[in-house]
Amino acid sequence: MEWINTLLSILQPNILIYLIVGVAVGAIIGALPGLSATMGIAILTPLTFWFTPEQGFAMLLGLWNSAIWAGSISAILINTPGTPASIATTFDGYNMYKRGQGGLALGINVVYSVIGGLFSTIVLIFASFPLAKLAIKFGPPEYFALALFGLSMMISVSGNSILKGLMVGFAGLLVSTIGIDPLLAMPRFTLGNGNLLDGISFIPVMIGMFGLGEVLYQIYHNSKIKEDEERQKVKNLKLGRVLINAKEFIRLLPSTIMSCITSVIIGAIPACGGDIASIICWGQAKRMSKKPEEFERGSIEGLASSCTANNGVIGGVMTTMLTLGIPGDAVSAVLIGSLMMYGMQPGPRLFIENKPFIMNIMCLMIMANIVILILGLVTTKLTAKVLAVKKEIVWASVILLCIIGSFALNNSLFDVIIMIISGVLGFFFKKMDFAPGPFILGLLLGNMVESNLRRSLIMSQGSISIFFTKPITLVLLIFIMLSLIMPIIKKRKQKEVSVS
């Protein structure tokens, strides 16, 4: 009954309109290569400051789900993933387009993204409340280990070098110490500047690194020849039918179910995002398939499994984010910032203090997927035209939105300056193969890591044995060590294999 009332409260025009706007904006952002869901949410978050939490999250969740779905559009039509999660879509989607089945590929993208999204939302609804009840028993040692676990997972999967990831993550932790000490309330590293008393605001840094930084990188690497070639690709080929038939639907059922379950589990693990999930699910679908030779040549099974996985991770990511307050990827890191903007702290307490809002979020996720299904199928062939938008228009628009958005947060020029510095830093990070994710997470989780570490040491009167005597903490610390050591061992083995 409670859920029905919540669903009915969401179906109000003043919330639905924001959801539809979010889905539409997300479709444009997702379809355009170079713009990511993270960038879209980072830029739109300050705009939602004036909305109610339900309206703001309707827009942001609509954008997130839609951008992930739409990222596969450019993957199918021009072999360039619109978002990192769509990498696996290029394996089969583009080949389907080349043989005149572009419409079918786009239709599969819509339908199976929605199936993945809805399944993961149902898991979120059933799993998050019991998990929150468990997490409420967590104390400072558990929260310290959890925050460190989230950071270590992000480091281990980002980029080619663990050392680079660690350096960037620790730099983020160090920057998070600027401002007021969380336990003693004394200023640190403020240089007498009142603007720094609140610390380095997370949202302008996000907007700078993922918005301005990305634009600067695209400007630096702009190639007129490549752009004209891509535009030509979209013009030339026909799209054909959009919907799958009943026979194809039944054939795709086993791999779809597998992708749904796998992607939700992967999404729940911090730092394992859509790109990892879609590649793993694509590989699994190939192993399960009766026609594995079709994969990488335009297999509808391959395409459906990767599209399901892309959106299937979202519910898993949300489960970890809402119940434990640990972001699973860069997008959820920004959403945590959005929640904080509304005065809410993600974690088990949120399920007690703001239960109606949590239920609203879950219903919004369901509605977002339904809106994507309707909008996606109706505008399938139209969304292909989004790729014809010139890069220069996107650059100018994004730069303006970055400046306006970061100023509008606190009416502060200081935030704009932080955004610009972060943008330049983001450009250098990207150019020198440093993933910005660990820096953002370090900045976001730094306070949680420090305050829980110090509280734990106060509880144990300075003894570090507290981290090894609590079972959950010990398990998490072992996972942290494994997440950092395993990639190094794997890399060494790969080197040995290539040398031999």
Place this chain on the structure above:
Amino acid sequence: MLNGDVIFGLASIVFSLLFILSSLGFENRTTDGSPGAGFFPILIGSILLIMGVAFAVSGFKTKKHYFEMNEEVKKNLKIFFLTIAAIIGYLMIWKWISFVVATFAFLIGLNYIYKQSLKFNLIFSSVASLLVYVIFEKIFHVLFIL
């Protein structure tokens, strides 16, 4: 000798040293023995310092360069620096003239840098400035005053 990794390693060393040296002025332990304000920055700064040294040393060995110059990159660099100059210019003029006019001038400048046609430039800059003004100042009541 100085390649990208060495420069970044040295920058990390300087960055962490700044935090460590500033933290020495804070209490590392409070009167009851619990970790003070300087504890965490010194801990993280020290770890980052060690990693910075390791990275700089590995940079000397690998000699990896990230910025290769060709004709296309040289052209793009000009646009890159002009974009940053335009952003800084925008923030400076915003203080002296109205927000809408500053935004219009900024967009005109950006589209000129990106070699868009005059007609497109004027239409885009007018529409975008107006939209931003209506949405942010009129609907969201953001005061764009510096």
